[in-house]
Amino acid sequence: MYKNIVVGTDGSETAGVAVAHALMLAKAGGGTLHIVNAHQNVSLGMAAMASGTGGPTVDLDLLNNGMEEYGKSVCAAAAETATAEGVTVQTHVVCADPADALVTVATEVHADLVVVGNRGMSGLKRFMLGSVPNRISHHAPCSLLIVHTTPHPDH
Numbered sequence: 001m002y003k004n005i006v007v008g009t010d011g012s013e014t015a016g017v018a019v020a021h022a023l024m025l026a027k028a029g030g031g032t033l034h035i036v037n038a039h040q041n042v043s044l045g046m047a048a049m050a051s052g053t054g055g056p057t058v059d060l061d062l063l064n065n066g067m068e069e070y071g072k073s074v075c076a077a078a079a080e081t082a083t084a085e086g087v088t089v090q091t092h093v094v095c096a097d098p099a100d101a102l103v104t105v106a107t108e109v110h111a112d113l114v115v116v117g118n119r120g121m122s123g124l125k126r127f128m129l130g131s132v133p134n135r136i137s138h139h140a141p142c143s144l145l146i147v148h149t150t151p152h153p154d155h
Contacts, residue, residue: 001029
């Protein structure tokens with residue numbers, strides 16, 4: 001059975017499906033569930049480009065701290081559900097690309113399994129950066145479970 005399971009969440013409904021699968025596996029095997037939320041800070045250069053094109057001026061510290069606090073609240077909500085099910089939980093709020101964050105945490109905690117949803121980015125962003133599950137599949141230090149997170153039209 002899996003003893004260290006890493007799952008990513010952004011708080012969305014589809015990510016919740018992946019978290020539920022990871023929780024079920026952790027509960028069945030008596031494992032620890034590592035819930036990860038990743039965010040990328042807005043840099044001074046990015047803010048300068050936005051303001052140079054007429055975009056609003058932003059307080060970078062306030063914005064970046066807000067993203068971190070949001071990540072903590074997302075992880076806390078998922079952890080609360082897991083704890084109520086009797087599962088040991090650790091949360092990780094990581095400032096990094098989502099795929100990199102999941103691989104890093106999986107490596108650090110010696111994960112047996114990474115669980116991710118099959119949906120996330122779409123369109124140009126997916127074309128340019130690749131899908132998170134695809135990138136994790138090439139770099140994960142353990143097994144990867146890709147959970148189908150959207151209902152099939154026939155169901």
